[in-house]
Amino acid sequence: CPLIQHLHLLAQRLFSDFESSLQTEEQRQLNKIFLQDFCNSDYIISPIDKHETQRSSVLKLLSISYRLVESWEFPSRSLSGGSAPRIQISPKLSELKTGILLLIKANQDGADLFPDSSALQLAPYGNYYQSLGADESLRRTYELLACFKKDMHKVETYLTVAKCRLSPEANCTL
């Protein structure tokens, strides 16, 4: 399935663009200091090790990825204000989300993995970032960036695993 490869690449590119858009200072702080404990996507249960990931089905991985991307669709606009590439995150996320959705529908065998709860869960956390004051905007930005980076890496990993599982010949060989 070439779509997943495309999505994987897209996520990969998105993440790398994001990382490259970070300035040196931000990068340093992100790597060392701002390892955020709380991210808005914490409610999304996702495998946190390889074993779990490999145990999960492709569909599950795809849905989780979808949800992760979707959770960032709105807050990604807050990431802007700085280097220009950040502004492009939002449309790329939309594209990624759409692609994942297509993949899900292509691989879906009737099972609906999109409980409505996902949408409901979004709401209480949707205002999470908006509740903070402006004086902590800089710190908030770094926290956002850290969470975003982590989540994007998750998506990329899940997509890669899913891709390799769907088409083992695509760069996943020995």
Next chain:
Amino acid sequence: MFHSPPAKPGLTSCRSPEKETFTCWWKPGSDGGLPTTHALYYRKESSETVYECPDYHTAGENSCFFNKNDTSIWVNYNITVVATNALGRAFSDPVEIDVVYIVKPNPPEKVTVTVMEDKGWPFLRVSWEPPHKADTRSGWITLIYELRVKLEEEIDWEMHLAGQQKMFNIFSLRSGGKYLVEVRCKPDHGFWSEWSSTSYIKVPDYFHREKSTWILITVFSTFTFLILMWLLHMNRHNLKHCILPPVPGPKIKGFDKQLLKNGKSNQIFSALVVPDFPPATSSNYEDFQVEYLEVYVRREQELVLEESKDLHNSCLKSESSTSDCDSGRGSCDSHTLLMAKCREAKEGERQTDRECSPMRTEAQRRLKDWEEEALNYAHAGIVSLEMSSGRVKTWPSVFSPLPRYSSSPLDQQSSLQMAKQLSLSTSSYLTQPGHSTKEALGQSYWDLCLSSKQPHLLNPPTPVCRELQAHSDVNISSIGHKRAPAGPRSPALHTTEYVEVQRVDNKDTLLLQPVVQGCGRMGGCFQMPHGEVYSKVKGVDSDNVLLLQREGMGEDRCPCVEQETNEVTGSCHKSCTVSTTQKPSGCIYTAVPVRDEMATMANGYVDTATMCTLHTC
């Protein structure tokens, strides 16, 4: 001994080789002199549970190894190391890590380098394996590779990024060189691994293949170079002439010293004369435009040569005698017998001359120009005279072709036109047939005088002629008029006769033609000869006398010739008192003693000054 609690240890690094396990190392501080133990505690994010390091030994001393069960990805670990001794504890600074960001894989394994050949040119093929622990097959970890190559004797490595592929080709090898190859890898977000162990490879020699081509090229180019040098050497003179052309010497002949030494002045002077000038081509004299010459030898032994007007009006040479009016002087001005015969024409001449005098002076001024122009007419038979004073020069007048003279009036008319054309083209004044109206003639006459473009072929007079001129006091004027056979003569016809030198053929025959049927000069001899009277230079006798011979229709002029011949011997002092006056046709003879300079006459220039009077018949 001083004992103290242990110093604060410090976590140096934590690394995960495959994103499944990780290890942390710490560095203990001073132990304070007492046996100190260290313990590592960690806490996972959003959890207050403190765990201790599960494995202190696997990774070595002062390390803590987290196995797969204890490792969570995308989870923040808060790790602290505590040093404890009998006197106290020391806590290190906490370190927060996320395993996904501390991945540093092992170096690639099984690096193999082989020499392969591509169309005769060798290249290195490097292949490797990912570290066995890294799970790239399932896509859990994505590795990118990088390799570096260098020659054994070099210092700097040549880096090549290979991406996710596990094979790489290296080209542009030095034949016979020994290469070192190393590979390393990195996860998409992580640290570079260490370089793999060095692989050595030696490239076989393909030196001879390369060199043989160069040897061939070198030999060939050397050969070509030698040939070129040889050619240059052979042609060095030509090259020298080409690159450094010799400065041309003066083309002016000047005086030949040898000739001077020889003592023959004739030769010297002849050497000065430019041969073949004017050129005596064999072209028909129709092409020539010869103007009428009026040769006038002044009393002062000055020859006033004026351009004579061949028309009736042209004969209006003013009779201003020996005044320096260079206007056309009719034969009436001659002090010779002609004078008496030209009374009639004098009037007309005077008139015209007066009118023309202003132009004359101007014409005189133009002599110099005419001289130059004469060169342009070198081809035409020209008779020119140069005054000793160099003032006036005669020039041949262009006239209609000889045959036309004998042609019918119609032809004459056409010839007139032609003559006109010729004259115009050559900017010489054409003598118009006499049958034209007087006015026209007059016009032409004026034109003659006024024309500054009259081509006057001026021939540098030969010294002989000049000499003759000096001696001659004969007013030689020749007016050749071409007149309509039946054209009535106007009283304005000049009385002077002009010899029209048609040409000098290559037989050194000076063909003369009476330009003016100036019979008037002879006193009423206005009848136009039917035929043209041609004077042809018969030759030069032993006495260097130019023998003229009259040809053509008309009266027999032989007597004239003979007489003239008799007359003209030696110098031109004598005038040709050829009693040819009875001849209606213009009989113009010119005889000029020619000496050694006869050769120069071949140019077509006849020093009419040296000619005897021309007689018109």
